[in-house]
Amino acid sequence: MSSARCILVGLFCAVLLGGSLSHGQLTPTFYDESCPDVTSIVRGVIEAALQTDARIGASLIRLHFHDCFVNGCDGSLLLNNTATIESEKDVLGNSNSVRGFGVVDDIKTALESACPGIVSCADLLAVAAEESVSLAGGPSWSTLLGRRDGTTANRTLAGINLPGAFDTLQILKDKFSAMGLNTTDLVALSGAHTFGRGQCSTFDPRLYNFNSTGNPDPTLNSTYLTTLRGICPENGSGTGPADLDPTTPDAFDNNYYSNLQVNKGLLVTDQELFSTEGEDTIDIVNSFSSDQTAFFASFVESMIKMGNISPLTGVEGEVRLNCGRVNDEDALLYSSI
Ligand code: HEM
Ligand SMILES: *[C@@H]1O[C@H](CO)[C@@H](O)[C@H](O)[C@H]1NC(C)=O
Ligand SMILES: *[C@@H]1O[C@H](CO)[C@@H](O)[C@H](O)[C@H]1NC(C)=O
Ligand SMILES: *[C@@H]1O[C@H](CO)[C@@H](O)[C@H](O)[C@H]1NC(C)=O
Ligand SMILES: *[C@@H]1O[C@H](CO)[C@@H](O)[C@H](O)[C@H]1NC(C)=O
Ligand SMILES: *[C@@H]1O[C@H](CO)[C@@H](O)[C@H](O)[C@H]1NC(C)=O
Ligand SMILES: *[C@@H]1O[C@H](CO)[C@@H](O)[C@H](O)[C@H]1NC(C)=O
Numbered sequence: 277m278s279s280a281r282c283i284l285v286g287l288f289c290a291v292l293l294g295g296s297l298s299h300g301q302l303t304p305t306f307y308d309e310s311c312p313d314v315t316s317i318v319r320g321v322i323e324a325a326l327q328t329d330a331r332i333g334a335s336l337i338r339l340h341f342h343d344c345f346v347n348g349c350d351g352s353l354l355l356n357n358t359a360t361i362e363s364e365k366d367v368l369g370n371s372n373s374v375r376g377f378g379v380v381d382d383i384k385t386a387l388e389s390a391c392p393g394i395v396s397c398a399d400l401l402a403v404a405a406e407e408s409v410s411l412a413g414g415p416s417w418s419t420l421l422g423r424r425d426g427t428t429a430n431r432t433l434a435g436i437n438l439p440g441a442f443d444t445l446q447i448l449k450d451k452f453s454a455m456g457l458n459t460t461d462l463v464a465l466s467g468a469h470t471f472g473r474g475q476c477s478t479f480d481p482r483l484y485n486f487n488s489t490g491n492p493d494p495t496l497n498s499t500y501l502t503t504l505r506g507i508c509p510e511n512g513s514g515t516g517p518a519d520l521d522p523t524t525p526d527a528f529d530n531n532y533y534s535n536l537q538v539n540k541g542l543l544v545t546d547q548e549l550f551s552t553e554g555e556d557t558i559d560i561v562n563s564f565s566s567d568q569t570a571f572f573a574s575f576v577e578s579m580i581k582m583g584n585i586s587p588l589t590g591v592e593g594e595v596r597l598n599c600g601r602v603n604d605e606d607a608l609l610y611s612s613i
Contacts, residue, residue, distance in 0.1 A: 314387065318400065319410075322411060334412075335379075343398065347428075367435045373478075402421065452465075465579070471527065533562075536565070
C-alpha cells in the first residue's frame, strides 16, 4: 500500500503500517502510553489472591505455558466451549488440572477498568506469569508485550503439543523442540516446578506397581516414597495434591534441582532429567542446583523465548474484552437479550 493512499484512509492505515513496520515483534514498551500501570495492576490482583491461595502464582504461570504451546501465545486456552469453540480446557492434561481462571477474570476486570479494550488476554497471562515468579522470590524481568488474542481454540492440537506427566525424556525434548525450545530451555522451564502442586493421578503410578514391575519407581527416594504413599494411598483413594517442591513448596528457588539430585522429583518427567543415564540434561540440572543465579538467568531467557511462540500482532486477532469468549460472541449475546 502506498503512503499517499495511507494518508487518505488515515488512522486505519496508521495502525496497519505500525503493525507491519514492527515486523510482528513484541516489545516491553508496548503499553507505555496506552496502559502504563499494566504490571502493577496485574501484580496487585495476584497479591490479593495469594492471601487466600498460596498456589495461585504457580497456577497462573502454568496457564501461560499451556497457552503458548497450543497455536502460540494467543489466549486460546482461556476460551470456553461454545457452538464453535472446542475448549482446550477439556483436553487430558488441562481437564480438572489447570486452574486460576477466576483470578484471570479478576485481573482482566481490573485492566478493563483502568484501560478499556487495550490489554490482550495473551499479554495478561505473560505478565501474570512474570509477576507470579517475582512475588514468590524468583527473578523479575521485562515482559515482552503486544500479543493479540486469537479467535479460535484447538483441543486436538492441545492433546498433541502439551507434555504429559509420563512422557519419556525423548518425547519431552521433541515436544519442546517443536516449539523452538532446546534442552537447556526444557531443563530451565521445568524449574517452574519449584512451586505449585501435583494431584495423585499425575505421579501415583510411581508409588506401587511402576510399569507393571510390582515395585515402586526405582528412581524415587525411599523416605520420599513413604511420604507420597501417605498422601496417595494405593488404588486411588486419595487426590493429594502433593507439593512439586517438597523442600520449599511455595518459594521460587533452585531447590527443584537439588531435589532431583536426591531422587525427590515428584513427576516422572522431573526425575528423568537427572536419572536418565548418559543424558545431557544431567549436567544442566547440576549447574542449576549449584548456582541459583545461573538458573534464574536461564529461566528468564527461556520464559521470554516461550512467550515469543507465534504471537498474533498488529491487526491480527483482537483484544478480547472477556478472556473466556471471543468478542463476536459478546455481540451475539447482547443482541439476543
Ligand atoms: C516438561 C514438561 C512438563 C510436564 C510433563 C508438566 C506436567 C505437569 C503436571 C502433571 C502438573 C500437575 C498437574 C495436576 O496435578 O493437575 C504440573 C503442574 C505445574 N506445572 Fe508443569 N509440566 C511441564 C512443564 C512445565 C513448564 C514449562 C511450566 C512453566 C514454565 C510448568 C509449570 C507448572 C506449575 C507452576 C505447576 C503447578 C500448578 C498448580 O499448582 O496449579 N510446567 N505440571
Ligand atoms: C487443529 O490442530 C490439528 C492438529 O494440528 C489440525 O489438524 C487441525 O486442522 C486444527 N484445527 C483447526 C480448526 O485449526
Ligand atoms: C516403563 O515402560 C516403558 C514401556 O515399556 C518404557 O519405555 C520405559 O522406559 C519404562 N520406564 C522405566 C523408568 O523403566
Ligand atoms: C489394589 O488393587 C490391586 C489390584 O486390584 C490389588 O491387588 C491390591 O491388593 C489393592 N491394594 C489395596 C491396598 O487395596
Ligand atoms: C534420600 O533423601 C535423603 C534426604 O532426605 C538423602 O540424604 C538421601 O541421600 C536420598 N537418597 C537417595 C538414594 O537419593
Ligand atoms: C538453547 O537456548 C538458549 C536460550 O534459551 C541458548 O542460550 C543456548 O545457547 C541454546 N543452546 C543450544 C545448544 O543451542
Ligand atoms: C469460562 O470458564 C471459566 C472457568 O473455566 C469461568 O471462570 C469463566 O467465568 C467463564 N467465562 C465465560 C465468559 O463464560
